Amino acid sequence: MPLRKPTSTTLATALVGADPESLVSEVERAPASWVLASAAPALRRQSLLVVGASEGNAATTRALADSVRAGSRPAAAVTSLTFQTDHGFADHRVALTGAVVTWLAALSGKTAP
Secondary structure, eight states: OOOOOOOHHHHHHTTTTOOHHHHHHHHHTOOGGGSGGGGHHHHTTSOEEEEEEEETTHHHHHHHHHHHHHTOSSOOOEEEEEEEEETTOTTOHHHHHHHHHHHHHHHHTOOOO
């Protein structure tokens, strides 16, 4: 079943009546397209920065980076970082910003400021 593009109405009401148990249940029943690593084939031809949080999505982001690398010939340009923080990077936002700026500068062949 193809995913529908969300509208402002569906975005505004997406969590109405939701609780932690219903959200977990929805994720457990989710289609394969919800698995981040399923995007790997489309990402193999570009430089990729994959960032994870140790207290959140580190396993998922690591699986994506590994999947992109594994199926790439020649090897894809994948930079994978995991910060020791929560999924919102609450105490690592400056470090995250610096990592993104450094990665972007490397793409352009320049040195980060």
